[in-house]
Amino acid sequence: MIKAHELTKYFGRQKVLDQVSFEIGKGEIVGFLGSNGAGKTTLMRILTSFLPASSGDVSINGFDVAKKSLAVRQIVGYLPENPPLYLSMTVKDYLKFAAKLKDVAAKQCSAQVEKVMSECRLKDVEHKVIATLSKGYKQRVGIAQAIINDPSLLILDEPTSGLDPVQNLQVRNLIKNLESERTVILSTHILSEIEQVAKRVMIIKEGKVLVDERLSDLLTKSSAQKRMVLRVKGEKKCVETVLEKINDVCLLNTVSSSQEHHFDLELADEKLIHELLSCLVNEPVQILEMSPAVSRLEHTFVSMVNENND
Amino acid sequence: MTKIFAITQKELSGYFRSPMAYIVLLVTMSIFHVFFFIIIDHNQEATLRDVFAVMEFLFVFIVPLLTMKVFAEEKATGTMEFLMTTPTTNTAIVLGKFFGSLIFMTTIIGVIFVYYAIIEFYGSPDRLATFSGILGLWLEGALFVAIGLMASSWTRNQMVAAICTYLILFMLYFSVTLEKFLSGTLGALVSYSGVWSHTKNFSAGLITLSDVTYFVTGIVLSLLITRYCIENRLWR
Numbered sequence: 250m251i252k253a254h255e256l257t258k259y260f261g262r263q264k265v266l267d268q269v270s271f272e273i274g275k276g277e278i279v280g281f282l283g284s285n286g287a288g289k290t291t292l293m294r295i296l297t298s299f300l301p302a303s304s305g306d307v308s309i310n311g312f313d314v315a316k317k318s319l320a321v322r323q324i325v326g327y328l329p330e331n332p333p334l335y336l337s338m339t340v341k342d343y344l345k346f347a348a349k350l351k352d353v354a355a356k357q358c359s360a361q362v363e364k365v366m367s368e369c370r371l372k373d374v375e376h377k378v379i380a381t382l383s384k385g386y387k388q389r390v391g392i393a394q395a396i397i398n399d400p401s402l403l404i405l406d407e408p409t410s411g412l413d414p415v416q417n418l419q420v421r422n423l424i425k426n427l428e429s430e431r432t433v434i435l436s437t438h439i440l441s442e443i444e445q446v447a448k449r450v451m452i453i454k455e456g457k458v459l460v461d462e463r464l465s466d467l468l469t470k471s472s473a474q475k476r477m478v479l480r481v482k483g484e485k486k487c488v489e490t491v492l493e494k495i496n497d498v499c500l501l502n503t504v505s506s507s508q509e510h511h512f513d514l515e516l517a518d519e520k521l522i523h524e525l526l527s528c529l530v531n532e533p534v535q536i537l538e539m540s541p542a543v544s545r546l547e548h549t550f551v552s553m554v555n556e557n558n559d
Numbered sequence: 560m561t562k563i564f565a566i567t568q569k570e571l572s573g574y575f576r577s578p579m580a581y582i583v584l585l586v587t588m589s590i591f592h593v594f595f596f597i598i599i600d601h602n603q604e605a606t607l608r609d610v611f612a613v614m615e616f617l618f619v620f621i622v623p624l625l626t627m628k629v630f631a632e633e634k635a636t637g638t639m640e641f642l643m644t645t646p647t648t649n650t651a652i653v654l655g656k657f658f659g660s661l662i663f664m665t666t667i668i669g670v671i672f673v674y675y676a677i678i679e680f681y682g683s684p685d686r687l688a689t690f691s692g693i694l695g696l697w698l699e700g701a702l703f704v705a706i707g708l709m710a711s712s713w714t715r716n717q718m719v720a721a722i723c724t725y726l727i728l729f730m731l732y733f734s735v736t737l738e739k740f741l742s743g744t745l746g747a748l749v750s751y752s753g754v755w756s757h758t759k760n761f762s763a764g765l766i767t768l769s770d771v772t773y774f775v776t777g778i779v780l781s782l783l784i785t786r787y788c789i790e791n792r793l794w795r
Contacts, residue, residue: 297644300792322646333641335569337576349565350645394641 250275250402250432251296256305258291258456265291267456268305273432273449275401280447280464281436288456289436290330293404296434297327309402323352326400330407332391336380340371340390343379344397351398361397369393369423385416392423403433409442421446475519476501477541479512483534488512491528497521509537562647563655570629570659580663583621587667590617595674605682607675608762611692614671615758618664618696618703619732623724625663626707627717629656630789634715643789653786657708664700668693688764695761698774699754703728705781712788 251273258266266288273279281289294300295307298318306313312320335343344362353361366372369389374382379390388408395403408424409417417439424435424446437443443450443464450467452460460467481488485505492500497517504511516522522539529536574580594613602609633639642652671693678684703724710723734753741749750756757770 294640299640299644319646319648322644325644327640327644329637329640331637333636333638335573335638336636337573338569342572346565346569347641347645350562350642350647352646355561 250277251307251309253296253307254305256292256295256302256307258288258295258300259303265456266295266302269453269456269458270305271451271458271461273434275432276430277449278433278435278447279449279451280443281434281451281453282440282443283436283453285438287453289453290406291456292453293327293406293434293436297325297404298322299327323398324401326395326398326403328391328395328403328405328408330410332387333394334379334387334390337378339376339378340366340382340393341375343390344393347394348397353398361399365393365397368396368426370419383416385412385419388412388416388420389423392420401431403431405433405435407437408435409437409439417442475516475522475541477514477516477522477539479514479525479536480538481510481512481529481534481536482508483510484532485510487532487534488529491525491532495521495524495528498525562651563658566647566652566655567658567662570656571662574625574659574663579624583624584667587617587621588670591670591674599678605678605684607671607678607684607689607692610671610674611696611758611762614668614696615699615732615754618700619725619728621667622664622700622703622707623710623721623728626660626704626711626724627721628711629660629708630711630785631715631717631720635717639789649786649790652789653708653782657705657782660704660708661701664704665697668697668700671696685764688762691764691766692762694766695758695770698761698771699758702754702774702777702781705778705785706731709781709785709788712785 251271253269253271256266256269257264269288269292281292283289291300295302296309296314298314298321301315306315308314309321310324312324314321335346338346341362344365345358348358348361366375369392371386371389371393374386379387382390392405392408395405405424409420412420421442424433433446435443435447447464450460450462450464451458479488485503488510489500492498492512492514498521499515499517500512501515502513514525516525526536526539591610591614595610598609598613599605630639633642643649675684675689706727707720707724710727711717711720713723714720731752731754734749735755738746738750738753751773757773760767760770
């Protein structure tokens, strides 16, 4: 569906994308990961034909994005980082306007607006002025405009940024329900979101694709190493002695207060958790917590980005 | 065409959803009302010629206020990204926005017909001069709107857009004051580029090809520059 070949983008002298190449098939859900300024938004803007690439080419469904941009825009639904909303319009009027611009046939326009509003659960606010809506609703209106013409490719730039956990969950469920036959590209800083929604991950750093793998493969690789948090009450020395005894357990960091000690650990294998626990129960310490430090994807992401820095 | 109409409709309803439109309409009508009776009383003549001059002067000040947000606001709020990632041509976007502003400006000009009805009722005005004057006023307004759109396409800051429009309109409107200091080709050029030398013919009931060409060329040129600016994202 998407074929990008050596895409490079300069802003002035600054290289924002550096020979990015990838292919995305129909129906794939791909997560773009990367820190701020990595080039994710620029890449998405090139895919939507909002920005031209400085060099390289990209085609969507066989249409060259630069040369056949109108044809490309007909099959792409795009939600920018800040939902592009006309605040003084009502939800329904805005979606009707979007439908007209996106070539939805006049006869189907009303039906399509109704369908999208119920899909995005906007019926209860259809006559409300967008400016008066909560951030979660605004985000849903943004998604609704992106899918108003049933695009075969959906590009969502940080669709859950700034939302509270409940809104976050609602928007994430909405995206999950949109999958069906669509190809979805999603960029986010919330890595657990990618773990739940995407099937493939592209980690972008300084304009280059560091990793482009299926999520399951990436997690399998990262599952060999696991970071844990251990929180205990009692003698710190006892815990340190146990950690020294067990091979393949690395103590990354320790934070102590008068009563409690917090250990960041890296275990070479998940099986070592049992060994560690069985040793600790024989010591004069009270185990308050032993839990995974971060999500595995987050761990992989951070280690890959840092690895590259080194 | 559907898209141009959709954008025009959105622009027009946008004007009426903001207090600025009502303020502009109210101020224009009030000033117009006062000047109409002063002029009629002073001239003792059933003509709108001097009233047109007041309206032209008002346009210099109100058009930048109306057009400053047309593109600048879209860029500042990010809706420009929405517009430009829909399958809509840049020409359709520019024309839709131009027609939206033009229709609003035409509404302002429409106020004139109330006063025309008054002088028609109480006197016998020169109808040709009145209608050609209205046409001249409308063409001048359309040119100012096109220039306002062009300036709005240069920046994401509404104030900057308004100031740029004011600068251009002041040059076009007040260039008449420079005419007496200049002679030869430069003098002729300044005289031709100013709007005054063209609208005065319309007000006198004279519709010349040269004057119509001046306005139409100015409008088309401004809209082409606008399209070029948004096509090349020159506001970045």
